[in-house]
Amino acid sequence: RNRRSVWEIATQPYAKAHFATFPEKLVEPCILAGTSEWGCCPECGAPWERVVDVDYVQPHTRPGNPAIDRSRYEGRHEEGVGYRPEHVLSRQNRTTGWRPTCAHDGEPVPCTILDPFSGAGTVGLVADRLGRNAILIDQSQEYCEMAQKRVQADGGMFAETFP
Structure with a gap:
């Protein structure tokens, strides 16, 4: 069944010093709907x-x-x-x-999600779990470091993060 216009998603606590984290269950359907599970063209980004x-x-x-x-x-x-x-x-x-969906011949690479207000990094965390890449941006250096640690801790040695 297709999702409707109102989603009932429980809140999810986050122990660190961020006041407005999204629940992971809110982010997941958006990433799944907006990216290809198989990946995208490395040349033009077409899914x-x-x-x-x-x-x-x-x-x-x-x-x-x-x-x-x-x-x-x-x-x-x-x-x-x-x-x-x-x-x-x-x-x-x-x-x-x-x-x-394009005319290029390259092998697919993981799709990339851009989160320009990343905060605690929930989008990056869920993207990593779903096999997607993510670019997280936040004006707070503290939140950037928090998000990086959070994604690394969840993904273990396989999570690649860059400052």
């Missing part, structure tokens, strides 16, 4: 797009919400004007591959 195989199948039954028995409709009116299988079946997407 790679997912190639999906779409299937329409009988909906799964759940306790308290059984699937409607559609067997009596099988084969009837499936070629008629206005027939739309998504009205009676569940759509299932299966990733079959990835393709570039």
Whole structure:
């Protein structure tokens, strides 16, 4: 199901001296929606797009919400004007591959997120966990150091941070 205009996300405490940290669960869907999981072109930054195989199948039954028995409709009116299988079946997407969205031939590199008001570095932290790069900017040297330590501590020896 698609997210709606109001998201209910619990706050998340942060022990360091920053007064307005975002919860990680708020940042995660934004990064996932705005970047390609496979990466982007190293030359122009165009994201790679997912190639999906779409299937329409009988909906799964759940306790308290059984699937409607559609067997009596099988084969009837499936070629008629206005027939739309998504009205009676569940759509299932299966990733079959990835393709570039530009004409360059380079191998994909991780997408990069820019956070010009990074504060405690939550965007960098979540980006690192999701395999993306991040450029964090803040006018406070204290917050920049705090964010760098936070990302390094979470990512361990694999997290690369630069002052």
